[in-house]
Amino acid sequence: YGAIIHSPNGKTLTIGGETIHALVIDRRAFDVYLAQKAERAGAHLFLQHTSATAQRKHNHIELTTQHNQQITTIRSTLLIGADGPYSHIRRLFNFPKPRETIKGIGAELTNTTLDPRYVHIYVGQTIAPGFFAWVIPTNTRGTTARIGLCIGKNSPHHLQHYYFTLLQQPLLKDTIVVRQFGGAIPLGPLNNTVDDHLMLVGDAAAHVKPTSGGGLYPGLLCATHCSTVAEDALSHQRFDAQFLKHYHIKWTKDIGRELSLGMRFRTIFTRLTDNQFNKYLEKLNKEKIIQVINTYGDIDYPSQLAFPLIKAMPSLLSFAPTLLKRTKK
Missing domain, CATH: 3.30.9.10 (D-Amino Acid Oxidase, subunit A, domain 2)
Known part of the structure; x- marks a missing residue:
């Protein structure tokens, strides 16, 4: 509440x-639910496997996984890297790093x-x-x-x-x-999340709200765009970066600005001293200001609060140049 x-x-x-x-x-139970749902839809799960190597061949990606001492080779026309914040796929194929x-x-x-x-x-x-x-x-x-x-x-x-x-x-x-x-x-969202036969999503693509660190909502939102374009790629047999770029365009249009603004908010936040935290939180603790926060505050879209809050509390205008610098890009 x-x-x-x-x-x-x-x-x-x-x-x-x-x-x-x-x-x-319950995040663990939710992850199990998603895994079971994927299996019912036809996915094959390889538990306790790690990706060892991955190479782009002429018309596919060749991936090797390791389980104990056993090596398995998998060939795929489309590899989606959803392998977390230290993504092995992102590193192997030289994608940009999160900020x-x-x-x-x-x-x-x-x-x-x-x-x-x-x-x-x-x-x-x-x-x-x-x-x-x-x-x-x-x-x-x-x-x-x-x-x-x-x-x-x-x-x-x-x-x-x-x-x-x-x-x-x-x-x-x-x-x-x-x-x-x-x-x-x-x-810090990546400026590229696709390449030939490759897509990145979730933590691997830094689909995370910079203001709160939450990745479930933006990750699932971007995964929806990822799966839509992946389906189109399979039906058209188009796995080149130009076709897969539709995914990057879709998620960027949907939530890219919010993530970029979130990094601007984060820049401001990390520069605040304890005295500034004390001062600004005391200024925010006014009935009129709290009403604005309660009206416009959104846990998934914090930027919606920024400008109504600045209007109600003009002293926050000192932060405006930092926000507008990202907005113009």
């Missing part, structure tokens, strides 16, 4: 709370005492420099939660240092860590 944002000085800003803005899902890749850590907790209607966001140099930390209730009683944080590449301490800082917050007192996990988030 809403979010409670914690300033470095301990003050809070509460937004939303009236309607549902996002849902919490940056940030590291994150998370955990599942029990014994929490949270209001299930609100997520908690922590900002500042002592808890998540270059990004933010989060606490998300995962049941209707507020007794379980998923926590996490990411940090920028120039952070002065190791990821675990900030993780323990988060666990020491009063909100998480006496909680129990059930499971801990980590990962990487690629940020």
Whole structure:
């Protein structure tokens, strides 16, 4: 329903709370569901296989996979690289890299005492420099939660240092860590995601919201365009980059501007000091401003809030040149 944002000085800003803005899902169960659905549609799954090599031949891609000591060779007229933030396919075929890749850590907790209607966001140099930390209730009683944080590449301490800082917050007192996990988030959309017989999608293509690190919505949205063009390519037997470029054009038209603007917002965010966080969050904590945020805020399209917020809070105009620089491209 809403979010409670914690300033470095301990003050809070509460937004939303009236309607549902996002849902919490069991990501592992969701991945299993998608895999089973793919199998029912005719996909063959090779579990615990890693891609060893890949080469472009005259009219196909030749891929070798490894499982234990066994090597399997697969020939495909169309290879879709959906192999994560450190994509092997992206590297082997010299696609552009994401602008940056940030590291994150998370955990599942029990014994929490949270209001299930609100997520908690922590900002500042002592808890998540270059990004933010989060606490998300995962049941209707507020007794379980998923926590996490990411940090920028120039952070002065190791990821675990900030993780323990988060666990020491009063909100998480006496909680129990059930499971801990980590990962990487690629940020900055690629200016090319196709080549002859090749397409990239999801984290491999940095289809991730730079403001939140969320990749599920943009990844699935772009995957829809990817599958549509892949079907057309198969039906027309056209696997050249010129034909497959329709996919890049489609996803760029749909969400490219949002991702690019998100990187502009991120540039602004990473330059803020703790004093600036405190100052701006205090200025935002006005009834009129909160009403604007609640009206225009969209978790998947944060740019929709930018200009109404600047209109309501003209002091934010100092950030406008950074935003417009990307918009013109």
